[in-house]
Amino acid sequence: MSIARPHDLGPAAWERDAPLATCSGYRTGGTARWLASPASVEEFQEVVRFCRDEGVPRLVLGGGTNTLIADGRYDGVIVSTQRWTGIEDLGGGRLKVRAGSSLRGLIGRAVHLGYAGLQGLIGIPGTVGGAIWGNAGGASRAGSSLATEERWISRWVESLTVLDEQGRESSLRGAELPWGYRFSGLGPRIVLEAILALEPGGDAGALKRETRRLYLRKEETQPLRAASAGCVFRNPPGESAGRLIERAGLKGSRIGGALVSERHANFIVNDRGATSTDIEALIERVRRVVRREHGIELEREIIVTGGGRG
Ligand SMILES: Cc1cc2nc3c(=O)[nH]c(=O)nc-3n(C[C@H](O)[C@H](O)[C@H](O)COP(=O)(O)OP(=O)(O)OC[C@H]3O[C@@H](n4cnc5c(N)ncnc54)[C@H](O)[C@@H]3O)c2cc1C
Numbered sequence: 164m165s166i167a168r169p170h171d172l173g174p175a176a177w178e179r180d181a182p183l184a185t186c187s188g189y190r191t192g193g194t195a196r197w198l199a200s201p202a203s204v205e206e207f208q209e210v211v212r213f214c215r216d217e218g219v220p221r222l223v224l225g226g227g228t229n230t231l232i233a234d235g236r237y238d239g240v241i242v243s244t245q246r247w248t249g250i251e252d253l254g255g256g257r258l259k260v261r262a263g264s265s266l267r268g269l270i271g272r273a274v275h276l277g278y279a280g281l282q283g284l285i286g287i288p289g290t291v292g293g294a295i296w297g298n299a300g301g302a303s304r305a306g307s308s309l310a311t312e313e314r315w316i317s318r319w320v321e322s323l324t325v326l327d328e329q330g331r332e333s334s335l336r337g338a339e340l341p342w343g344y345r346f347s348g349l350g351p352r353i354v355l356e357a358i359l360a361l362e363p364g365g366d367a368g369a370l371k372r373e374t375r376r377l378y379l380r381k382e383e384t385q386p387l388r389a390a391s392a393g394c395v396f397r398n399p400p401g402e403s404a405g406r407l408i409e410r411a412g413l414k415g416s417r418i419g420g421a422l423v424s425e426r427h428a429n430f431i432v433n434d435r436g437a438t439s440t441d442i443e444a445l446i447e448r449v450r451r452v453v454r455r456e457h458g459i460e461l462e463r464e465i466i467v468t469g470g471g472r473g
Pocket of ligand 1: 188222223224225226227228229230244262263286287288289290291292293294295296297298299300301352353354355385386387388391392393394466
């Protein structure tokens with residue numbers, strides 16, 4: 164396939180034969196024919212229409228912190244949202260945020276304004292768009308009165324502006340979407356912007372202390388500083404994938420530079436120059452051993468994409 168460079172986009176928006184390791188939480192992965200980084204709605208539309216018209220596959224990436232990008236070459240366009248950032252305070256607990264803004268930055272801004280609700284999502288890296296697309300959520304904790312759904316970002320989504328596969332812009336109310344565990348139902352639509360409706364009138368100092376406490380608690384149990392894409396497997400109903408993996412004796416298991424974390428068995432980390440192939444092989448080993456030991460088929464939570472996969 165020969166992709167001509169689309170001339171009507173700004174020169175900074177397109178990079179050819181781009182290495183993708185810097186786009187992934189794992190810091191691994193091959194190259195992409197094109198890496199496009201739109202910085203306006205019109206540029207997003209151009210990229211989407213270019214892909215449609217040329218029949219070129221595309222992949223949207225926020226922070227890449229839930230994604231393993233395969234080794235090899237992706238013969239399509241990676242659409243990075245990293246240049247599409249900004250948060251606007253609409254007052255009364257409502258924040259309008261562009262999809263490429265970091266979730267951490269959004270939480271910091273909300274806390275500063277005394278808007279409560281997002282503190283439980285602290286420690287989740289990546290962008291707001293990625294968090295909404297995958298309905299990111301804080302972990303369930305014993306003794307807490309919050310229901311699981313209360314911990315998902317979906318609880319706070321008032322509305323979204325999205326682009327469809329034709330590049331058409333539209334608005335959706337949060338309540339229209341079939342939210343579930345790590346699921347938004349957004350499919351191929353690109354999230355451009357979200358309005359979140361939080362609880363106004365909180366004490367900024369108290370919210371900041373609570374957020375710090377929750378971060379430290381997450382840090383105690385998860386390898387937040389290592390290169391990873393978070394929990395590799397979804398929790399089976401009524402079970403914890405991490406516990407199943409730990410009970411199967413897999414903590415510390417290694418293939419090449421990929422390691423099952425000693426701190427949390429549902430994390431595979433890039434310990435020493437891992438390749439995506441190492442990580443994928445270790446994911447398969449974990450799945451196989453858990454199936455053999457517990458008779459349970461683990462389902463992947465992280466997204467594996469890129470390379471020759473489309
Ligand atoms: C240390 C660590 C801890 C983590 N803890 C948690 C946790 O507690 N809870 C949790 O839920 N997750 C957790 N994660 C996983 C991950 O951080 C979240 O899923 C995060 O929300 C992903 O955001 P991202 O921008 O990096 O998404 P990416 O990995 O870039 O993308 C994920 C998916 O979203 C799509 N996407 C991204 N942006 C858009 C957009 N604007 N429009 C449409 N689709 C888009 C991509 O195409 C892809 O399919 C953790 C990860 C790490 C590394």
